Amino acid sequence: MRPGRRxxxxxxxxxxxxxxxxxxxxxxxxxxxxxxxxxxxxxQRGVAMSATGVAHFDCSxxxxxxxxxxxxxxxxxxxxxxxxxxxxxxxxxxxxxxxEPRFSRDGRTIVxxxxxxxxxxxLFDITRGALGRLTFEGENFAAVWGxxxxxxxxSASPGGASTGAGAGAANLFTLHPDRSESPxxxxxxxxxxxxxxxxxxxxxxxxxxxxxxSGADLWVLDRAAERVQPFIRTRFNEYAPALSPDGRCLAxxxxxxxxxxxxxxxxxxxxxxxQLSTDGxxxxxxxxxxxELFYRSGHRLMRIDVSGGIAHAGxxxxxxxxxxxxxxxxxxxxxxxADATQFLMVVAEVPILPxxxxxxxxxRSGIA
Numbered sequence: 001m002r003p004g005r006r007x008x009x010x011x012x013x014x015x016x017x018x019x020x021x022x023x024x025x026x027x028x029x030x031x032x033x034x035x036x037x038x039x040x041x042x043x044q045r046g047v048a049m050s051a052t053g054v055a056h057f058d059c060s061x062x063x064x065x066x067x068x069x070x071x072x073x074x075x076x077x078x079x080x081x082x083x084x085x086x087x088x089x090x091x092x093x094x095x096x097x098x099x100e101p102r103f104s105r106d107g108r109t110i111v112x113x114x115x116x117x118x119x120x121x122x123l124f125d126i127t128r129g130a131l132g133r134l135t136f137e138g139e140n141f142a143a144v145w146g147x148x149x150x151x152x153x154x155s156a157s158p159g160g161a162s163t164g165a166g167a168g169a170a171n172l173f174t175l176h177p178d179r180s181e182s183p184x185x186x187x188x189x190x191x192x193x194x195x196x197x198x199x200x201x202x203x204x205x206x207x208x209x210x211x212x213x214s215g216a217d218l219w220v221l222d223r224a225a226e227r228v229q230p231f232i233r234t235r236f237n238e239y240a241p242a243l244s245p246d247g248r249c250l251a252x253x254x255x256x257x258x259x260x261x262x263x264x265x266x267x268x269x270x271x272x273x274x275q276l277s278t279d280g281x282x283x284x285x286x287x288x289x290x291x292e293l294f295y296r297s298g299h300r301l302m303r304i305d306v307s308g309g310i311a312h313a314g315x316x317x318x319x320x321x322x323x324x325x326x327x328x329x330x331x332x333x334x335x336x337x338a339d340a341t342q343f344l345m346v347v348a349e350v351p352i353l354p355x356x357x358x359x360x361x362x363x364r365s366g367i368a
Contacts, residue, residue: 008055019055022047024067044360046070065360076349077325079112079124081342086301086320089342093124093131094349100142100331101344105149107337109177110344113141121154123177134177139170142194142331147202147223150176153186153195155329169193172207187221187228194330196241196252204268206231206241206250208330216330218252220268232270239330242284243267249310251276251284251293253330262295264310276304278316283332287340294336299323301334301343323348 009018016029024047027040048056048070057067077098081089096116103110110124111134119141121134134140135156143154155170172187172195187193189209196206196218205221216239218232232238236256243250250267253260262281266272281295281302291307300321305314325346327333335344 008049010057010059012059013061017043017057017059019047019049019057022049022070024055024057024065067358067360069356069358075116078347078349079110080345080347082320082322082345083342084319084340086322092126092344093129095122095131098346099325099328099333101333101335101346102144103335103337103344104145110335111143111145111152111177113143115141121152121175134175134179135183141170142329144195144197144331146198147174147205150178152177153198153205155192155194156183172205189228193219194239196330197243199243199247200245201247204247206243206267208239208241218250231268232265240283240332241330242286242332244286245288245290251286251295253282253284262293264293264313272310274310274313276306276310276313276316277302281316283327283334285332285334285336287336288338289340292340294319296326296332296334 009016011029014028015026017024017026022045023042024044025040026043044065044067046069048068057065059065075097076094078094079092079098079101081092083089095114097114099113099115101110101112108126110126112122112124114120114122119139120136121140121143122131123134124131139157141155143152146153152175154173154175156173157170158168169190170192171185171189172193173183174186175183192210194208196208198205203223207219207221209217209219211217214233214235216237217230218238218241219228220231221228234256236254238252238254240253241250242252248267249264251262251264254263259280260282261275262277262284263273263275276293277295277297279297281297284293284295286293291305293304293306295302300318302316303319304316322345325333325348333346
């Protein structure tokens with residue numbers, strides 16, 4: 001239900017009481033015709049509401065109203081930049097359900113998702129500190145840069161950029177940040193898809209597809225041949241593909257051991273498989289020069305030295321630790337600057353927890 005609509009209602013003595021925007025409203029209610037007689041009136045302001053729309057109140061037929069004081073929470077998150085020691089360098093921007101930040105190749109712009117009333121892509125201009133909306137219809141999310149520096153590849157479900165192919169599924173589209181052209185359908189099927197990343201020459205896209213029988217699988221798009229084919233598809237889940245900067249290795253996550261671990265294979269032949277994480281791992285990400293592989297393990301951002309090649313990969317070490325928001329799709333919910341000295345991380349703005357319960361005694365039916 002969209003913000004601003006009636007939420008979390010209660011029925012008491014012929015009246016319906018509901019919450020909206022941190023206030024309680026009441027109006028006579030006819031259960032026979034399932035109709036509310038307008039106009040409603042405010043019976044209590046300053047009521048705590050969670051970001052999911054749950055309001056913390058109750059009422060009785062005898063006119064007793066009990067509520068937790070507060071206001072309407074949101075899923076407000078901030079995008080922060082931290083150094084390699086985890087020290088916060090800057091707070092860049094914020095928004096409801098902010099996710100999936102990605103530096104542009106020149107490092108001047110960040111594409112990200114805001115999933116509030118709808119899920120849309122936004123662009124943040126680092127120099128100007130300006131946040132501008134990029135998509136306007138339907139559900140759009142999980143953007144990566146490519147196949148070239150002036151193009152973004154992203155997922156969109158019907159009602160967004162979708163043209164109707166693969167109805168019901170999140171398909172892959174491309175879009176120019178200046179919106180000089182309409183979004184272009186890249187890959188369509190009956191199953192949801194999330195882009196992982198493009199090869200350095202922009203010829204190949206690796207992405208995750210979700211199948212009801214095999215779960216999450218890795219697929220590859222060959223642009224020149226206009227061919228899509230499975231890359232790794234097993235009875236286990238394989239997701240979060242990340243191509244190395246030279247395009248010769250692919251890191252991804254698999255749960256074949258019983259928990260999520262980061263593994264690497266040669267690309268494009270999928271040989272030489274090697275597990276690099278040692279205590280669980282998700283959201284792999286390469287440094288721009290290919291000398292480091294990062295991933296997340298709980299609240300820790302891990303680092304592996306791969307400057308000597310995958311066969312001589314180092315032991316994972318903790319780069320820094322913090323309660324940053326993890327990704328909700330297979331795309332990593334963080335990014336590294338070109339020189340890997342700063343990291344974009346997402347912080348949840350935690351509201352102050354209420355500690356008071358207020359009881360209001362009114363005359364019978366006084367809540368309406």
